[in-house]
Amino acid sequence: MVELVNYRFDHRDSLVKLLNNPNVEKWLLSVPSPYTYKDADYFIANSIFDINIPDVRRFAIETGGIHIGGIGLRIKQNYYAEVGYWIGEEYWNCGYGSEALKQIMEIAFEDLSLVRLSAIVFEGNYASEKILLKCGFEYEGTMEKGRVKNGVPVDCKVYAKVI
Numbered sequence: 001m002v003e004l005v006n007y008r009f010d011h012r013d014s015l016v017k018l019l020n021n022p023n024v025e026k027w028l029l030s031v032p033s034p035y036t037y038k039d040a041d042y043f044i045a046n047s048i049f050d051i052n053i054p055d056v057r058r059f060a061i062e063t064g065g066i067h068i069g070g071i072g073l074r075i076k077q078n079y080y081a082e083v084g085y086w087i088g089e090e091y092w093n094c095g096y097g098s099e100a101l102k103q104i105m106e107i108a109f110e111d112l113s114l115v116r117l118s119a120i121v122f123e124g125n126y127a128s129e130k131i132l133l134k135c136g137f138e139y140e141g142t143m144e145k146g147r148v149k150n151g152v153p154v155d156c157k158v159y160a161k162v163i
Contacts, residue, residue: 002069002099004059004107007047011060014067015040018088027125028086029147057107061087061100071100073108074115080116081108085131097131105135109163116162120146123155132159 018151019025019035032039050056058072069087083104087097108114119137121128133139137159145153 001063002068002103003062003097004100004103005062006051006057007044007060007070010043011042011044011067012040014052014088015043015151018067018069019086021089023089024086027122027128029084029149033150045050051107059100059103061085061096063091063096068096069100071104072127073104073112075114079114080118081112081114083117083119085106085128091129097128099132101131101135105161118158118160120156120158122147122149123157129157129159137161 016037016039018029019031020033020124025031025033025035047058050058054081055075056072057075059070060067061069061071068091069085071083071085073083083101085097085100085104087100103122105117108117117137118140119128119132120143121132123142129139138161140158140160143156143158146156146158147154
């Protein structure tokens with residue numbers, strides 16, 4: 001069972017540990033590498049500040065009080081948002097990503113009255129694609145060179161859930 005909680009400064013050590021794993025970092029668009037304590041402090045401070053900004057929702061994912069990943073929404077219009085998430089490698093294949101995504105879908109569709117969620121994943125991130133499909137997202141297409149990762153354009157797949 002996972003819980004979505006607001007980021008706190010006691011997530012600092014786990015953020016640095018989990019995000020310095022190259023198997024996690026390679027799938028994330030804008031995470032500095034190496035990920036430092038200064039990066040964690042900046043991210044947490046912004047996440048705390050963003051609690052009061054209506055178009056951003058960021059949560060730490062915890063299980064049993066242990067920080068295992070992150071998930072968030074960036075609301076693009078009053079009815080639509082992009083969702084992004086990550087799970088630390090030692091917690092992969094436990095269903096935590098699907099659980100967290102289902103919870104943020106509830107926030108998006110029920111609490112925020114959104115009608116569309118989309119997710120953009122790098123080509124080759126099959127685990128994330130599996131999570132999205134399991135949660136009812138549908139593949140919409142591939143954006144050739146749709147994002148830039150470490151200065152290199154990369155292909156991305158777009159998935160969406162529309163209610």
